[in-house]
Amino acid sequence: MISGAPASGKGTQCELIKEKYGVVHISAGDLLRAEVAAGTENGKRAKEYMAKGMLVPDEIVVMMVKERLLQRDAEENGWLLDGYPRSLSQAMALEDLEIRPDIFILLDVPDEILIERVVGRRRDPVTGRIYHLEYSPPENEEIAARLTQRFDDTEEKARLRLQTHYQNVESVLSEYEEITFKVNGNAPKEEVFAKIDKTLASILEKKSEKDSAPAPAGLAH
Numbered sequence: 001m002i003s004g005a006p007a008s009g010k011g012t013q014c015e016l017i018k019e020k021y022g023v024v025h026i027s028a029g030d031l032l033r034a035e036v037a038a039g040t041e042n043g044k045r046a047k048e049y050m051a052k053g054m055l056v057p058d059e060i061v062v063m064m065v066k067e068r069l070l071q072r073d074a075e076e077n078g079w080l081l082d083g084y085p086r087s088l089s090q091a092m093a094l095e096d097l098e099i100r101p102d103i104f105i106l107l108d109v110p111d112e113i114l115i116e117r118v119v120g121r122r123r124d125p126v127t128g129r130i131y132h133l134e135y136s137p138p139e140n141e142e143i144a145a146r147l148t149q150r151f152d153d154t155e156e157k158a159r160l161r162l163q164t165h166y167q168n169v170e171s172v173l174s175e176y177e178e179i180t181f182k183v184n185g186n187a188p189k190e191e192v193f194a195k196i197d198k199t200l201a202s203i204l205e206k207k208s209e210k211d212s213a214p215a216p217a218g219l220a221h
C-alpha cells in the first residue's frame with residue numbers, strides 16, 4: 001500500500017514500482033474518476049464529495065476497491081493499492097477479507113510543497129502519465145498541448161483535501177504501524193524511488209527465503 005497527503009507523489013512512485021515489479025496498480029482516486037467520467041450514479045455522487053476535498057462515502061469506495069483487488073490479474077501478479085484505506089473503517093473492510101499488505105509506504109512532504117505540486121500537475125490523457133509544469137515538464141510541444149488538469153487541482157481544493165488527510169491519517173497509521181515505511185517524498189522522484197526499491201527488494205528476498213525454507217518438523221505429515 002502507498003499513502004501520503006495529496007500530491008505527495010503516490011501516483012508518480014506507483015508508475016515506477018509497477019514498471020519494475022509488474023504489480024497491478026489500483027488507485028482509489030483513478031477508480032472514482034473513471035466512475036465520474038462514465039457518468040454513473042456512483043460517479044455523480046462521488047464527484048460532489050471529491051469537489052469538496054472530502055472522503056467519498058464507504059458504500060461507494062469500499063465495494064469498488066474490493067472488487068478490483070479480487071480480480072484475477074491482481075491476485076496473480078500482486079497489487080499496489082494507492083490512496084486506500086483512508087479511514088479505519090476502510091482498513092477494517094480489508095481485514096474482514098483477510099487482505100493485508102506486505103508494506104505500508106508513507107510519503108512525507110511539507111504542506112507548502114504539496115500545494116505547489118497540486119497546482120502545477122498535469123496529466124497526459126493518451127498515456128496516463130503525470131507531469132508537473134515545473135518539476136517534470138512534458139517532453140515535447142505535442143504532449144504539452146494535450147495535457148489536462150484535474151477538476152480538484154486548485155489551491156483552494158488542495159487545502160481542503162489536505163485537511164481531510166490530516167483528520168484521517170492517524171487512525172489508518174495505527175492499523176499498519178508495524179509495517180509502515182516512512183520515506184521523505186521531498187526529493188527528486190528517482191531518489192524517493194531508490195529508497196522504496198531497496199525496501200521492496202529486501203521484503204521480496206525475505207519472502208523467497210521463507211518460501212524456500214523446509215517446513216518445521218512439527219508440521220510435517
Ligand code: AP5
Pocket residue numbers: 004005006007008009010011012013028029030032049050051053054055056057061082083084085086090117118120121122130131132133135136161185186187188189190192
Ligand atoms: P486521489 O486521486 O487519490 O488524490 P490525492 O490523495 O489528493 O493524491 P493525488 O492524486 O493528488 O497525488 P499523488 O500523491 O498521487 O501525487 P502525484 O504523483 O500525482 O483522490 C482524489 C479524491 O478522491 C480525494 O480527495 C477523495 O475525495 C476521493 N478518494 C480517493 N480515495 C478515496 C478513499 N479511499 N476513500 C474516500 N474517498 C477517496 O504527484 C503530484 C505532482 O507532483 C505531479 O505533478 C508530479 O509530477 C509531482 N511530483 C511527484 N513526485 C515529485 C517529486 N519527488 N519531486 C517533484 N515533483 C514531484
